[in-house]
Amino acid sequence: MAFKKAIVELGLRRDQVVLVSGIGCHGKMVNYVNVNGFHGIHGRVLPLATGIKLANPTLTVVGFAGDADQYDEGWGHFAHAVRRNIDMTLVVHNNMILGLTTGQATSTSQQEFKTKSTPFGVIPPMLNPVAHALVSNGTFVARGFAGDTRHLTGLMVEAIKHRGFAFLDVFQPCVTFNYLNTYDWVRKRIYKLEEEDHKVANKAKALEKAFEWGERIPSGIFYKEERPTYRDNLPHVKEKSLTELPIEDIDINSLLESMM
Amino acid sequence: MRVVCTMIVNNMSVMVGGEAGAGITRSGFLFAKACLRGGLYVFGANDYQSLIRGGHNFYIARAATEEVYCQADTIDLLLALDKETVVLHKNELVSGGGIVYDGEELSLSEGELSRDDLRLYPVPLKEFVKKLDGELIMRNTVALGATLSLLSYDLEILNGVMKDSFKPEVAELNVKAAKIGYDYAREKYAEDFGYRLEKTKSAGRKRLFLTGNEAVGLGAIQAGCKFYAAYPMTPATPLLHFMAPLDRKYDMIVIQAENEIAAMNMVAGASFAGVRAMTATSGGGFCLMSEALGMTGMTETSPVVVLAQRPGPSTGLPTYSGQGDLRFAIHASQGEFPRVVIAPGDVEECFYTTIEAFNLAEKFQIPAILITDKYLAESHEVAEPFEQNRIEIDRGHLLTDIVYEGEEEYKRHKLTENGISPRAMPGMKGALVRTSADEHTESGYTTDDPDLTTKMNDKRFKKLDALVEELEDYETTKLYGPEEADVTILGWGSTKGPIRETMRLLGKETVKINYLQIIYLTPFPANSVQKILRSARKTIVVENNKTSQLSSLIQEHLLMTVDHKVLQYNGRPFNPRELSERIKEVL
Numbered sequence: 001m002a003f004k005k006a007i008v009e010l011g012l013r014r015d016q017v018v019l020v021s022g023i024g025c026h027g028k029m030v031n032y033v034n035v036n037g038f039h040g041i042h043g044r045v046l047p048l049a050t051g052i053k054l055a056n057p058t059l060t061v062v063g064f065a066g067d068a069d070q071y072d073e074g075w076g077h078f079a080h081a082v083r084r085n086i087d088m089t090l091v092v093h094n095n096m097i098l099g100l101t102t103g104q105a106t107s108t109s110q111q112e113f114k115t116k117s118t119p120f121g122v123i124p125p126m127l128n129p130v131a132h133a134l135v136s137n138g139t140f141v142a143r144g145f146a147g148d149t150r151h152l153t154g155l156m157v158e159a160i161k162h163r164g165f166a167f168l169d170v171f172q173p174c175v176t177f178n179y180l181n182t183y184d185w186v187r188k189r190i191y192k193l194e195e196e197d198h199k200v201a202n203k204a205k206a207l208e209k210a211f212e213w214g215e216r217i218p219s220g221i222f223y224k225e226e227r228p229t230y231r232d233n234l235p236h237v238k239e240k241s242l243t244e245l246p247i248e249d250i251d252i253n254s255l256l257e258s259m260m
Numbered sequence: 261m262r263v264v265c266t267m268i269v270n271n272m273s274v275m276v277g278g279e280a281g282a283g284i285t286r287s288g289f290l291f292a293k294a295c296l297r298g299g300l301y302v303f304g305a306n307d308y309q310s311l312i313r314g315g316h317n318f319y320i321a322r323a324a325t326e327e328v329y330c331q332a333d334t335i336d337l338l339l340a341l342d343k344e345t346v347v348l349h350k351n352e353l354v355s356g357g358g359i360v361y362d363g364e365e366l367s368l369s370e371g372e373l374s375r376d377d378l379r380l381y382p383v384p385l386k387e388f389v390k391k392l393d394g395e396l397i398m399r400n401t402v403a404l405g406a407t408l409s410l411l412s413y414d415l416e417i418l419n420g421v422m423k424d425s426f427k428p429e430v431a432e433l434n435v436k437a438a439k440i441g442y443d444y445a446r447e448k449y450a451e452d453f454g455y456r457l458e459k460t461k462s463a464g465r466k467r468l469f470l471t472g473n474e475a476v477g478l479g480a481i482q483a484g485c486k487f488y489a490a491y492p493m494t495p496a497t498p499l500l501h502f503m504a505p506l507d508r509k510y511d512m513i514v515i516q517a518e519n520e521i522a523a524m525n526m527v528a529g530a531s532f533a534g535v536r537a538m539t540a541t542s543g544g545g546f547c548l549m550s551e552a553l554g555m556t557g558m559t560e561t562s563p564v565v566v567l568a569q570r571p572g573p574s575t576g577l578p579t580y581s582g583q584g585d586l587r588f589a590i591h592a593s594q595g596e597f598p599r600v601v602i603a604p605g606d607v608e609e610c611f612y613t614t615i616e617a618f619n620l621a622e623k624f625q626i627p628a629i630l631i632t633d634k635y636l637a638e639s640h641e642v643a644e645p646f647e648q649n650r651i652e653i654d655r656g657h658l659l660t661d662i663v664y665e666g667e668e669e670y671k672r673h674k675l676t677e678n679g680i681s682p683r684a685m686p687g688m689k690g691a692l693v694r695t696s697a698d699e700h701t702e703s704g705y706t707t708d709d710p711d712l713t714t715k716m717n718d719k720r721f722k723k724l725d726a727l728v729e730e731l732e733d734y735e736t737t738k739l740y741g742p743e744e745a746d747v748t749i750l751g752w753g754s755t756k757g758p759i760r761e762t763m764r765l766l767g768k769e770t771v772k773i774n775y776l777q778i779i780y781l782t783p784f785p786a787n788s789v790q791k792i793l794r795s796a797r798k799t800i801v802v803e804n805n806k807t808s809q810l811s812s813l814i815q816e817h818l819l820m821t822v823d824h825k826v827l828q829y830n831g832r833p834f835n836p837r838e839l840s841e842r843i844k845e846v847l
Contacts, residue, residue, distance in 0.1 A: 015690065037704065038696075039697060056685070259469060
């Protein structure tokens with residue numbers, strides 16, 4: 001699997017890595033990858049991972065969410081996590097359907113797609129998470145495909161190495177419930193941005209590519225930039241893990257004095 | 261007609277009233293703090309509507325030589341910065357009470373006031389401010405200066421307070437403004453007002469004057485809280501304002517989350533990582549936090565959550581006070597898991613119980629909920645300086661070594677005798693810390709095995725047994741008054757102040773009365789409550805809610821009913837006079 005390979009390739013110790021997952025087909029990953037793990041609740045991978053990373057910056061924190069998990073239930077956290085630019089990674093397993101609950105539409109299901117909850121077809125157009133990440137000032141925005149493990153591993157390595165918030169949307173077709181967006185469906189359309197001389201520093205171009213959908217669908221890194229992380233702006237704890245601070249005998253006298 | 265009365269010294273209520281945004285709370289606070297520094301006891305409460313500008317705000321400071329526990333229901337001196345203040349509060353003024361106002365802006369006549377027993381003290385506030393070339397808001401300070409003169413109080417004390425509260429150049433201007441008001445009133449109204457403030461023997465003694473929110477914040481910092489995430493919500497917002505500027509000084513991360521769901525999950529994450537972490541909100545935000553609160557119960561993480569109540573349901577009265585969320589705090593989130601719910605009743609308890617909350621949360625690996633309300637969270641009270649040598653930090657079974665050297669593989673949820681598993685922080689060499697909001701194995705892997713499910717539930721609830729045992733050494737209840745009494749009042753939280761004042765009033769009428777304050781609501785201190793109820797002749801529960809949630813708890817845990825319930829649910833705190841009348845009705 002791409003994540004395990006990425007950890008090995010990056011030479012990370014397993015006890016330095018924290019895998020945070022939500023609820024969905026991906027959620028049980030905590031059971032299958034032998035690193036630290038927190039299997040949280042539906043939609044909340046990002047704030048949970050945020051708390052862990054802010055508390056201890058020495059950990060490599062990677063969040064895994066599903067498309068309903070992140071783009072439906074957890075959508076409200078997405079733009080905020082992206083713009084905060086905390087040094088962590090979000091991987092969304094996007095199968096464009098709710099699999100664990102036996103096949104309902106999600107916000108990345110295609111318009112007119114018929115599911116158990118949308119027997120007459122999905123009414124609104126689909127969300128565009130890649131474009132959203134770009135306009136939310138994302139510093140690393142990419143898309144991968146589970147049908148191409150080598151490429152995906154490379155993207156994961158880049159995402160984890162990125163100093164800042166890395167967002168990686170992964171097409172991971174649901175072989176049980178999504179009869180439309182299958183491995184073959186993706187394979188016919190997907191191409192690699194890096195093979196077409198895409199410049200990852202060009203945000204306008206990245207946004208243009210984010211809207212490309214239909215006959216051809218881009219994968220790879222859309223956009224990448226170096227921007228100070230959230231912690232870079234916290235000079236007092238920039239180099240410190242909160243977990244290592246002493247908490248005995250904290251002197252609050254000056255505060256008490258100010259209240260006298 | 262002047263009502264002639266004897267001079268009243270060091271016992272009065274002063275109200276500052278005006279529009280929102282006119283610095284009302286600030287001015288009231290400055291006056292109150294000037295009283296504190298003169299050695300008096302003071303209680304200061306604010307009242308404001310949910311508006312940015314306009315609307316009516318007031319701050320009422322009650323000062324006396326003896327201890328004061330709450331506001332009074334009458335006003336002795338009113339600083340009216342607009343007409344509405346006079347209209348709304350003229351009937352709360354006592355006979356012989358006074359009004360300081362801008363005579364150029366408002367005309368107050370006996371006819372308009374429809375009473376002739378008040379002393380009127382017009383001062384050209386705005387004009388003086390213009391002369392000083394100051395901001396309009398400084399008219400408050402001119403009025404404060406005039407007030408101190410009417411009360412023959414030492415202006416230097418106010419000047420000292422202002423110098424400590426403002427930037428030097430602002431302080432200097434305000435000192436000038438106060439002086440102008442002071443001189444004007446001394447010249448025009450010397451010896452006219454029937455009240456005086458005097459320094460007491462305690463002047464210069466170091467005492468604190470702070471709100472419940474500030475006391476909780478101080479407690480959190482003292483307890484080693486290093487991570488605070490919150491979304492603004494009245495009346496918990498001032499706690500965020502207190503913590504945010506202190507992050508650098510105390511090496512904390514204070515983050516304004518995108519909503520309460522995020523705040524609670526961030527705190528859960530930070531706590532999992534091994535840091536003492538806290539969030540604060542009010543009822544609506546606590547609703548949003550409930551799911552993640554349950555997750556902390558399931559994953560055995562240790563957040564501290566402050567629930568500062570305001571009246572509901574729903575948005576209710578966003579800037580007022582109530583106690584309607586007790587049951588909610590006790591039961592919030594699906595399923596069953598142990599928690600601790602603590603309700604401090606004054607600022608001192610806010611400080612110490614916050615530290616207890618952090619210790620218990622970590623020791624028993626459970627969420628701790630601290631429940632306050634707007635009245636306690638935002639009112640200023642006097643407290644003796646907190647004793648830092650009384651503080652103990654107990655992190656329970658936290659593994660702090662760099663390398664895990666256990667004989668067997670580390671298991672975050674290892675089944676133990678008392679249900680408490682050794683807690684490693686992720687990052688520890690040789691240990692993998694794994695947990696899940698799903699039911700899980702000792703190692704944190706998801707399971708749906710029926711035996712293990714039973715075992716894990718039992719494990720979590722063994723911690724409750726251990727917690728109950730631990731709390732035997734804690735002050736989970738407090739008894740005020742004699743052991744034996746004709747009438748026993750039971751209450752929790754911010755009703756403490758009004759109840760203690762009421763006891764004083766009733767004591768003067770020789771009613772033998774005592775009061776049991778219940779500080780720990782979960783686990784319920786059944787033994788100590790039962791002891792009092794058994795010996796009580798008549799019991800009265802006093803609460804700021806509609807359904808008397810404390811009574812139902814007593815019934816649930818002790819199968820005992822109380823004789824009477826005195827309830828108020830209008831968003832306002834009890835006032836002692838009314839409370840004593842209502843208690844007398846049922847005696």
